[in-house]
Amino acid sequence: MTKVTASACTWRDEGGGEAAAARILPFLEDIGIEVDWIGEQKEQLLGGLAIVEGRILIDPETPVWPGDLLHEAGHIAAVPAEERGTLGPLVADPTDEMVAIAWSYAASLPCGLPLRQLFHDGGYRGDSAALITAYATGHYIGAPMLGVYGMTADLRTALAEGLPAFPSLSRWLR
Template sequence: MQDLTDRIIAFVESVGIAVREGPIAGETFMPGMAVRGGTLAIDRETLRWPGDLLHEAGHIAVTDPALRAGTTAVSTDPSEEMAAIAWSYAAARAMALDPALVFHDGGYKGGGGWIADAFASGGTIGVPMLVWYGMTTNDAFPAMKRWLR
Protein backbone atom coordinates (compact mmCIF):
# COMPACT_ATOMS: atom_id res chain seq x y z
CA MET A 1 0.00 0.00 0.00
CA GLN A 2 2.90 2.36 0.74
CA ASP A 3 4.34 2.02 -2.78
CA LEU A 4 0.96 2.62 -4.40
CA THR A 5 0.32 5.67 -2.22
CA ASP A 6 3.78 7.05 -3.08
CA ARG A 7 3.16 6.54 -6.81
CA ILE A 8 -0.21 8.25 -6.66
CA ILE A 9 1.16 11.20 -4.68
CA ALA A 10 4.00 11.61 -7.20
CA PHE A 11 1.51 11.61 -10.09
CA VAL A 12 -0.86 14.06 -8.42
CA GLU A 13 1.99 16.45 -7.67
CA SER A 14 3.36 16.08 -11.22
CA VAL A 15 0.10 17.37 -12.70
CA GLY A 16 0.12 20.44 -10.47
CA ILE A 17 -1.96 19.48 -7.45
CA ALA A 18 -0.33 20.16 -4.09
CA VAL A 19 -0.28 17.37 -1.50
CA ARG A 20 0.10 17.78 2.25
CA GLU A 21 0.73 14.78 4.47
CA GLY A 22 -0.04 14.50 8.15
CA PRO A 23 -3.00 14.40 10.51
CA ILE A 24 -6.16 15.96 9.11
CA ALA A 25 -8.15 18.27 11.35
CA GLY A 26 -11.91 18.05 11.20
CA GLU A 27 -14.23 15.61 9.54
CA THR A 28 -13.34 13.85 6.32
CA PHE A 29 -15.69 12.45 3.71
CA MET A 30 -13.31 9.55 3.02
CA PRO A 31 -10.88 7.99 5.50
CA GLY A 32 -7.39 9.46 5.40
CA MET A 33 -7.96 12.22 2.86
CA ALA A 34 -9.55 15.61 2.47
CA VAL A 35 -9.40 18.71 0.33
CA ARG A 36 -8.01 21.67 2.26
CA GLY A 37 -7.33 24.98 0.53
CA GLY A 38 -7.13 23.39 -2.90
CA THR A 39 -4.59 20.89 -1.56
CA LEU A 40 -5.00 17.14 -1.24
CA ALA A 41 -4.48 16.39 2.45
CA ILE A 42 -3.45 12.82 3.24
CA ASP A 43 -3.19 11.00 6.56
CA ARG A 44 -1.45 7.70 5.85
CA GLU A 45 -2.41 6.37 9.28
CA THR A 46 -6.11 6.40 8.43
CA LEU A 47 -6.00 6.06 4.63
CA ARG A 48 -8.02 3.03 3.62
CA TRP A 49 -8.11 3.00 -0.20
CA PRO A 50 -5.09 4.67 -1.87
CA GLY A 51 -6.87 4.66 -5.24
CA ASP A 52 -9.43 7.06 -3.79
CA LEU A 53 -6.67 9.69 -3.76
CA LEU A 54 -7.01 9.89 -7.54
CA HIS A 55 -10.72 10.58 -7.27
CA GLU A 56 -10.23 13.33 -4.68
CA ALA A 57 -7.44 14.80 -6.80
CA GLY A 58 -9.88 14.69 -9.71
CA HIS A 59 -12.25 16.90 -7.76
CA ILE A 60 -9.48 19.45 -7.25
CA ALA A 61 -8.46 19.20 -10.92
CA VAL A 62 -11.94 19.90 -12.29
CA THR A 63 -12.74 22.74 -9.88
CA ASP A 64 -13.06 26.17 -11.47
CA PRO A 65 -9.51 27.59 -11.36
CA ALA A 66 -10.78 30.82 -9.79
CA LEU A 67 -12.16 28.79 -6.87
CA ARG A 68 -9.55 26.03 -6.57
CA ALA A 69 -7.19 27.65 -4.02
CA GLY A 70 -10.03 28.28 -1.59
CA THR A 71 -11.64 24.86 -1.94
CA THR A 72 -12.07 23.13 1.40
CA ALA A 73 -14.54 20.47 0.28
CA VAL A 74 -15.37 18.74 -2.95
CA SER A 75 -18.27 20.10 -4.97
CA THR A 76 -21.62 18.37 -4.69
CA ASP A 77 -22.41 19.37 -8.28
CA PRO A 78 -23.25 16.13 -10.16
CA SER A 79 -21.42 17.27 -13.30
CA GLU A 80 -18.21 17.84 -11.32
CA GLU A 81 -18.62 14.44 -9.65
CA MET A 82 -18.88 12.77 -13.06
CA ALA A 83 -15.92 14.80 -14.35
CA ALA A 84 -13.86 13.69 -11.32
CA ILE A 85 -14.79 10.07 -12.06
CA ALA A 86 -13.60 10.43 -15.67
CA TRP A 87 -10.46 12.28 -14.53
CA SER A 88 -9.57 9.55 -12.04
CA TYR A 89 -10.04 6.87 -14.72
CA ALA A 90 -7.74 8.79 -17.08
CA ALA A 91 -5.20 9.18 -14.27
CA ALA A 92 -5.27 5.47 -13.46
CA ARG A 93 -4.72 4.65 -17.13
CA ALA A 94 -1.91 7.22 -17.40
CA MET A 95 -0.24 5.52 -14.41
CA ALA A 96 -0.86 2.02 -15.84
CA LEU A 97 -2.94 1.17 -12.75
CA ASP A 98 -5.84 -1.25 -12.73
CA PRO A 99 -8.95 0.99 -12.63
CA ALA A 100 -10.33 -1.38 -9.97
CA LEU A 101 -7.90 0.28 -7.53
CA VAL A 102 -9.91 3.48 -7.96
CA PHE A 103 -13.36 2.05 -8.67
CA HIS A 104 -13.70 -0.52 -5.91
CA ASP A 105 -16.95 -1.58 -4.32
CA GLY A 106 -15.91 -0.03 -1.01
CA GLY A 107 -16.81 3.35 -2.54
CA TYR A 108 -19.13 4.85 -5.11
CA LYS A 109 -22.15 3.61 -3.14
CA GLY A 110 -21.15 0.04 -3.94
CA GLY A 111 -21.01 0.72 -7.68
CA GLY A 112 -17.26 0.99 -8.21
CA GLY A 113 -17.04 -2.25 -10.14
CA TRP A 114 -19.85 -1.12 -12.42
CA ILE A 115 -18.01 2.14 -13.17
CA ALA A 116 -14.76 0.30 -14.00
CA ASP A 117 -16.68 -2.10 -16.27
CA ALA A 118 -18.46 0.81 -17.97
CA PHE A 119 -15.16 2.48 -18.88
CA ALA A 120 -13.63 -0.83 -19.97
CA SER A 121 -16.48 -1.31 -22.43
CA GLY A 122 -16.14 2.19 -23.89
CA GLY A 123 -18.35 4.14 -21.49
CA THR A 124 -17.91 7.86 -21.21
CA ILE A 125 -19.17 8.76 -17.73
CA GLY A 126 -18.11 12.37 -17.17
CA VAL A 127 -16.05 12.63 -20.34
CA PRO A 128 -18.33 15.30 -21.88
CA MET A 129 -17.54 17.56 -18.91
CA LEU A 130 -13.78 17.07 -19.37
CA VAL A 131 -14.26 17.93 -23.05
CA TRP A 132 -16.32 21.00 -22.09
CA TYR A 133 -13.51 22.09 -19.73
CA GLY A 134 -10.97 21.68 -22.56
CA MET A 135 -9.06 18.92 -20.74
CA THR A 136 -9.46 16.16 -23.36
CA THR A 137 -11.33 15.32 -26.54
CA ASN A 138 -13.88 12.60 -27.18
CA ASP A 139 -11.49 10.94 -29.62
CA ALA A 140 -8.43 11.07 -27.35
CA PHE A 141 -9.87 10.12 -23.93
CA PRO A 142 -8.41 8.72 -21.66
CA ALA A 143 -5.43 10.75 -22.89
CA MET A 144 -5.62 14.26 -21.49
CA LYS A 145 -4.63 17.55 -23.16
CA ARG A 146 -4.17 19.00 -19.69
CA TRP A 147 -4.80 17.73 -16.18
CA LEU A 148 -6.15 20.93 -14.59
CA ARG A 149 -9.24 22.83 -15.66
Protein backbone atom coordinates in the same frame (compact mmCIF):
# COMPACT_ATOMS: atom_id res chain seq x y z
CA MET B 1 6.08 17.37 9.42
CA THR B 2 7.88 16.06 6.35
CA LYS B 3 6.61 15.65 2.79
CA VAL B 4 3.88 13.02 2.30
CA THR B 5 5.38 9.76 1.09
CA ALA B 6 3.74 6.44 0.37
CA SER B 7 5.80 4.71 3.05
CA ALA B 8 4.66 7.18 5.75
CA CYS B 9 0.93 6.46 5.25
CA THR B 10 -1.42 3.56 5.85
CA TRP B 11 -2.87 2.08 2.64
CA ARG B 12 -5.55 -0.48 1.93
CA ASP B 13 -3.78 -3.32 0.17
CA GLU B 14 -6.89 -4.21 -1.84
CA GLY B 15 -6.63 -0.69 -3.27
CA GLY B 16 -3.10 -1.24 -4.54
CA GLY B 17 -1.32 -0.49 -1.30
CA GLU B 18 1.91 1.38 -0.87
CA ALA B 19 3.22 0.52 -4.35
CA ALA B 20 0.25 2.21 -6.04
CA ALA B 21 0.51 5.24 -3.78
CA ALA B 22 4.22 5.48 -4.59
CA ARG B 23 3.26 5.96 -8.26
CA ILE B 24 0.31 8.28 -7.61
CA LEU B 25 1.92 10.79 -5.24
CA PRO B 26 4.72 11.89 -7.62
CA PHE B 27 2.22 12.08 -10.49
CA LEU B 28 0.03 14.47 -8.48
CA GLU B 29 3.05 16.55 -7.50
CA ASP B 30 4.21 16.72 -11.14
CA ILE B 31 0.86 18.06 -12.35
CA GLY B 32 0.56 20.59 -9.54
CA ILE B 33 -1.84 19.00 -7.05
CA GLU B 34 -0.46 19.21 -3.54
CA VAL B 35 -0.86 16.38 -1.01
CA ASP B 36 -0.13 17.31 2.59
CA TRP B 37 -0.71 15.97 6.10
CA ILE B 38 -4.18 16.42 7.53
CA GLY B 39 -3.03 17.70 10.93
CA GLU B 40 -5.93 18.98 13.01
CA GLN B 41 -8.31 19.26 10.04
CA LYS B 42 -11.55 17.47 10.92
CA GLU B 43 -13.73 18.04 7.85
CA GLN B 44 -13.38 14.95 5.70
CA LEU B 45 -15.52 13.63 2.89
CA LEU B 46 -13.66 10.31 2.90
CA GLY B 47 -12.11 8.71 5.97
CA GLY B 48 -8.47 9.76 6.05
CA LEU B 49 -8.71 12.31 3.21
CA ALA B 50 -9.91 15.88 2.93
CA ILE B 51 -9.75 18.68 0.39
CA VAL B 52 -8.90 21.99 2.00
CA GLU B 53 -7.76 25.13 0.17
CA GLY B 54 -7.31 23.16 -3.05
CA ARG B 55 -4.99 20.56 -1.49
CA ILE B 56 -5.53 16.93 -0.63
CA LEU B 57 -4.89 16.34 3.05
CA ILE B 58 -4.18 12.82 4.30
CA ASP B 59 -4.22 11.25 7.75
CA PRO B 60 -1.22 8.90 7.90
CA GLU B 61 -2.92 6.71 10.51
CA THR B 62 -6.16 6.04 8.61
CA PRO B 63 -6.10 3.31 5.94
CA VAL B 64 -6.82 4.90 2.54
CA TRP B 65 -7.39 3.44 -0.92
CA PRO B 66 -4.68 4.90 -3.17
CA GLY B 67 -7.22 5.35 -5.98
CA ASP B 68 -9.13 7.75 -3.75
CA LEU B 69 -6.17 10.14 -4.05
CA LEU B 70 -6.87 10.26 -7.79
CA HIS B 71 -10.60 10.72 -7.29
CA GLU B 72 -10.09 13.61 -4.88
CA ALA B 73 -7.47 15.08 -7.22
CA GLY B 74 -10.10 14.94 -9.97
CA HIS B 75 -12.28 17.30 -7.96
CA ILE B 76 -9.37 19.73 -7.60
CA ALA B 77 -8.28 19.44 -11.23
CA ALA B 78 -11.72 20.24 -12.64
CA VAL B 79 -12.11 23.52 -10.76
CA PRO B 80 -11.12 26.75 -12.55
CA ALA B 81 -7.62 27.88 -11.55
CA GLU B 82 -8.90 31.03 -9.85
CA GLU B 83 -11.13 28.94 -7.53
CA ARG B 84 -8.76 26.06 -6.86
CA GLY B 85 -6.99 27.61 -3.86
CA THR B 86 -10.25 28.03 -1.96
CA LEU B 87 -11.74 24.62 -2.77
CA GLY B 88 -12.94 22.43 0.07
CA PRO B 89 -14.39 20.90 2.03
CA LEU B 90 -16.57 19.55 -0.76
CA VAL B 91 -20.31 19.21 -0.91
CA ALA B 92 -21.27 16.13 -2.91
CA ASP B 93 -22.61 17.05 -6.37
CA PRO B 94 -23.50 14.42 -9.01
CA THR B 95 -21.88 16.30 -11.91
CA ASP B 96 -18.68 16.94 -9.97
CA GLU B 97 -18.58 13.27 -8.98
CA MET B 98 -18.85 12.11 -12.60
CA VAL B 99 -16.11 14.53 -13.65
CA ALA B 100 -13.85 13.33 -10.82
CA ILE B 101 -14.49 9.72 -11.84
CA ALA B 102 -13.56 10.42 -15.47
CA TRP B 103 -10.48 12.44 -14.52
CA SER B 104 -9.34 9.76 -12.06
CA TYR B 105 -9.63 7.12 -14.79
CA ALA B 106 -7.50 9.21 -17.16
CA ALA B 107 -4.96 9.73 -14.37
CA SER B 108 -4.96 6.04 -13.43
CA LEU B 109 -3.40 5.17 -16.80
CA PRO B 110 -0.03 6.96 -16.35
CA CYS B 111 -0.05 5.79 -12.71
CA GLY B 112 -0.52 2.15 -13.72
CA LEU B 113 -3.55 1.68 -11.46
CA PRO B 114 -5.90 -1.12 -12.63
CA LEU B 115 -9.64 -0.47 -12.79
CA ARG B 116 -10.37 -2.84 -9.90
CA GLN B 117 -8.07 -0.76 -7.69
CA LEU B 118 -9.32 2.62 -8.91
CA PHE B 119 -12.99 1.67 -8.59
CA HIS B 120 -12.54 -0.38 -5.40
CA ASP B 121 -15.39 -2.08 -3.58
CA GLY B 122 -15.06 0.25 -0.60
CA GLY B 123 -16.48 3.25 -2.45
CA TYR B 124 -18.70 4.46 -5.24
CA ARG B 125 -21.92 3.66 -3.36
CA GLY B 126 -21.95 0.06 -4.53
CA ASP B 127 -21.40 0.98 -8.19
CA SER B 128 -17.79 -0.23 -8.45
CA ALA B 129 -18.57 -3.17 -10.72
CA ALA B 130 -20.71 -1.00 -13.01
CA LEU B 131 -17.93 1.60 -13.27
CA ILE B 132 -15.33 -1.05 -14.04
CA THR B 133 -17.55 -2.45 -16.79
CA ALA B 134 -18.35 0.99 -18.19
CA TYR B 135 -14.74 2.15 -18.40
CA ALA B 136 -13.43 -1.22 -19.59
CA THR B 137 -15.86 -1.06 -22.51
CA GLY B 138 -15.24 2.58 -23.45
CA HIS B 139 -18.34 4.07 -21.84
CA TYR B 140 -16.60 7.00 -20.20
CA ILE B 141 -19.10 8.42 -17.73
CA GLY B 142 -18.26 12.06 -17.01
CA ALA B 143 -15.74 12.46 -19.83
CA PRO B 144 -17.91 14.84 -21.89
CA MET B 145 -17.68 17.41 -19.08
CA LEU B 146 -13.88 17.24 -19.24
CA GLY B 147 -14.33 18.20 -22.90
CA VAL B 148 -16.57 21.11 -21.94
CA TYR B 149 -13.80 22.23 -19.56
CA GLY B 150 -11.27 22.12 -22.41
CA MET B 151 -9.27 19.28 -20.89
CA THR B 152 -9.90 16.66 -23.59
CA ALA B 153 -11.89 16.07 -26.75
CA ASP B 154 -14.40 13.53 -27.93
CA LEU B 155 -13.15 11.19 -30.66
CA ARG B 156 -14.81 13.06 -33.54
CA THR B 157 -13.37 16.43 -32.46
CA ALA B 158 -9.99 14.87 -31.74
CA LEU B 159 -9.76 13.39 -35.22
CA ALA B 160 -10.95 16.58 -36.92
CA GLU B 161 -8.71 18.95 -34.96
CA GLY B 162 -5.72 16.77 -34.12
CA LEU B 163 -6.39 16.88 -30.38
CA PRO B 164 -6.01 14.11 -27.82
CA ALA B 165 -9.19 12.09 -27.28
CA PHE B 166 -10.29 10.82 -23.90
CA PRO B 167 -8.81 9.07 -21.97
CA SER B 168 -5.88 11.26 -22.97
CA LEU B 169 -6.06 14.76 -21.58
CA SER B 170 -4.67 17.84 -23.28
CA ARG B 171 -4.09 19.29 -19.82
CA TRP B 172 -4.45 17.92 -16.31
CA LEU B 173 -5.73 21.09 -14.66
CA ARG B 174 -8.65 23.20 -15.85
